[in-house]
Amino acid sequence: MTLRGENLIGAEARRGTEAAFRAVEAATGRALEPDFPGADRGDLDRACALAEAAFDTFRETDPEARAGFLEAIAANILDIGDDLVTRCMAETGLPRPRIEGERARTVGQLRLFAGVVREGSYVEARIDPALPDRKPLPRPDLRLRRIAVGPVAVFGASNFPLAFSVAGGDTASALAAGCPVVVKAHPAHPGTSELVGRAIQKAVAACGLPEGTFSLLFDAGQSIGQGLVADPRIAAVGFTGSRRGGTALMAIAAGRPSPIPVYAEMSSINPVLLFPGALAARGAAIGKAFAASLTLGAGQFCTNPGLILALPGPGLDAFLEAAGAALRESPAATMLTPGIQRAYREAVARVAGHAAVTRIAEGAEGGATQGRATLFAADSDVFLADPELQEEMFGASGLVVRCADFAAMRAVLERLEGQLTASLHLAPEDHAAARDLLPLLERRVGRILVDGFGTGVEVAHAMVHGGPYPATSDGRTTSVGSLAIDRFLRPVSYQDVPDALLPAALQAANPLGLPRRIDGTPERR
Numbered sequence: 167m168t169l170r171g172e173n174l175i176g177a178e179a180r181r182g183t184e185a186a187f188r189a190v191e192a193a194t195g196r197a198l199e200p201d202f203p204g205a206d207r208g209d210l211d212r213a214c215a216l217a218e219a220a221f222d223t224f225r226e227t228d229p230e231a232r233a234g235f236l237e238a239i240a241a242n243i244l245d246i247g248d249d250l251v252t253r254c255m256a257e258t259g260l261p262r263p264r265i266e267g268e269r270a271r272t273v274g275q276l277r278l279f280a281g282v283v284r285e286g287s288y289v290e291a292r293i294d295p296a297l298p299d300r301k302p303l304p305r306p307d308l309r310l311r312r313i314a315v316g317p318v319a320v321f322g323a324s325n326f327p328l329a330f331s332v333a334g335g336d337t338a339s340a341l342a343a344g345c346p347v348v349v350k351a352h353p354a355h356p357g358t359s360e361l362v363g364r365a366i367q368k369a370v371a372a373c374g375l376p377e378g379t380f381s382l383l384f385d386a387g388q389s390i391g392q393g394l395v396a397d398p399r400i401a402a403v404g405f406t407g408s409r410r411g412g413t414a415l416m417a418i419a420a421g422r423p424s425p426i427p428v429y430a431e432m433s434s435i436n437p438v439l440l441f442p443g444a445l446a447a448r449g450a451a452i453g454k455a456f457a458a459s460l461t462l463g464a465g466q467f468c469t470n471p472g473l474i475l476a477l478p479g480p481g482l483d484a485f486l487e488a489a490g491a492a493l494r495e496s497p498a499a500t501m502l503t504p505g506i507q508r509a510y511r512e513a514v515a516r517v518a519g520h521a522a523v524t525r526i527a528e529g530a531e532g533g534a535t536q537g538r539a540t541l542f543a544a545d546s547d548v549f550l551a552d553p554e555l556q557e558e559m560f561g562a563s564g565l566v567v568r569c570a571d572f573a574a575m576r577a578v579l580e581r582l583e584g585q586l587t588a589s590l591h592l593a594p595e596d597h598a599a600a601r602d603l604l605p606l607l608e609r610r611v612g613r614i615l616v617d618g619f620g621t622g623v624e625v626a627h628a629m630v631h632g633g634p635y636p637a638t639s640d641g642r643t644t645s646v647g648s649l650a651i652d653r654f655l656r657p658v659s660y661q662d663v664p665d666a667l668l669p670a671a672l673q674a675a676n677p678l679g680l681p682r683r684i685d686g687t688p689e690r691r
């Protein structure tokens with residue numbers, strides 16, 4: 167499929183008029199064809215106007231039509247075939263199995279949301295019938311449903327060019343909710359973005375939906391993204407990336423005459439708690455598994471296990487020896503962009519320069535586009551004394567913090583910022599100590615897992631990929647799994663509205679066959 171470097175604005179495809187950029191082949195630093203001229207203000211305005219015009223029609227599409235649309239996007243992505251995989255590999259440096267797996271996850275995610283739309287409980291339809299004879303006052307007829315919030319701006323992630331990008335979780339959940347989407351493409355994978363964007367554009371046309379249901383804009387800089395968040399027609403924002411980028415967009419959204427929510431997934435170091443029983447039983451095996459998780463995708467996962475907490479002893483020694491040996495064997499890996507590679511090197515150098523931090527092991531030295539795995543260690547009082555040690559090193563680096571006892575481990579956890587995940591490695595005799603720490607972990611993280619690592623998020627109904635700030639901007643939400651749809655819905659209540667004027671979801675005959683609550687109890691169907 168030929169790439170044209172065009173913005174997709176509703177049904178149109180046109181090259182921008184602003185400064186152009188090219189994708190960079192991650193492994194070599196070579197510029198790739200074609201160039202992508204940036205969208206201009208007129209393009210931004212048209213994309214937002216079309217999204218606004220599409221909103222009322224798109225949000226009222228019936229469940230089958232909306233689910234069919236999501237499935238059509240999935241089918242069109244698969245139809246692109248190997249062109250998508252090879253372009254994505256070139257732009258990101260990620261290997262084929264990873265990209266193919268991510269494509270399957272993206273398609274599975276769209277289909278999951280098709281199922282959510284068909285099943286219908288996300289609408290939260292509730293009916294409290296009138297009680298005209300209630301004393302001292304009659305109760306009115308009250309009916310509630312959730313509606314889409316409005317057009318959503320999506321900023322894709324550099325590190326998940328499919329599953330967290332143009333047709334990723336933010337887009338899939340916003341479309342499922344009934345929100346038109348305007349994507350600001352990530353400049354690290356514009357070709358991948360154009361291919362996937364065309365797959366969505368084609369599905370919009372084939373499903374007979376309003377053209378403004380989807381648009382995709384390119385920009386060499388940041389003005390289109392900033393303009394998008396500031397545009398009064400945009401009602402919410404989905405973002406995955408840096409803390410600096412996420413907080414900049416939050417500030418723009420909060421400063422608007424009508425502020426809107428920004429759902430930003432940002433930085434996390436994902437503490438791993440190694441309990442003494444587990445370390446004694448299988449310290450070396452945990453060390454090996456940890457090294458595999460740390461180096462996955464060159465460490466460029468927001469779920470990367472960057473902080474390990476453990477009590478000293480032979481079990482921890484075995485862990486460090488095995489993890490160190492695996493990391494010393496690990497090859498350097500191509501990183502996503504020159505900027506990310508530079509930031510990683512600088513972050514590692516900063517920690518390496520810390521007088522009280524020791525380097526346990528490092529992987530093979532890489533070339534100019536690569537990152538090298540590194541494992542550091544420090545005592546808990548050193549960690550507690552220096553807040554910079556809990557900054558994310560976005561790449562394959564971790565810090566082992568030795569805690570003299572569980573009180574010291576608790577002190578470290580108390581000091582931690584919000585996180586996406588916490589992993590606990592346990593033997594049965596560790597349960598009492600783990601139980602003590604669980605309430606604190608619940609306050610710090612979005613997902614608690616046992617005997618595993620957080621990398622590789624399952625797209626499922628019970629998944630939370632979120633967490634308190636700064637892991638995300640709003641710890642009440644998730645960006646992965648079916649609950650992600652909640653971010654783009656808001657409740658509306660209808661009081662004493664005649665049946666003929668009610669939305670189908672709330673009419674007496676329940677023409678959409680939705681699951682509903684009558685007086686708080688599931689309706690018999």
Ligand SMILES: NC(=O)C1=CN([C@@H]2O[C@H](COP(=O)(O)OP(=O)(O)OC[C@H]3O[C@@H](n4cnc5c(N)ncnc54)[C@H](O)[C@@H]3O)[C@@H](O)[C@H]2O)C=CC1
Nearest residue numbers: 321324352388391392407408411414432433468506509560
């Ligand atoms: N925790 C995580 O999930 C991730 C963290 N990162 C971190 O971010 C660093 C840079 O990676 P990027 O992917 O380039 O993230 P980034 O945050 O710089 O960019 C993400 C997107 O937001 C846009 N953007 C960023 N700042 C903006 C601003 N002030 N105004 C308007 N738009 C803005 C960019 O153009 C891009 O489309 C990495 O080195 C890493 O530290 C990156 C990817 C994922």
Ligand SMILES: O=C(O)CCC(=O)C(=O)O
Nearest residue numbers: 466467468469621622623
């Ligand atoms: O670990 C995963 O599967 C997802 C990680 C993620 O959300 C990210 O790195 O942005």
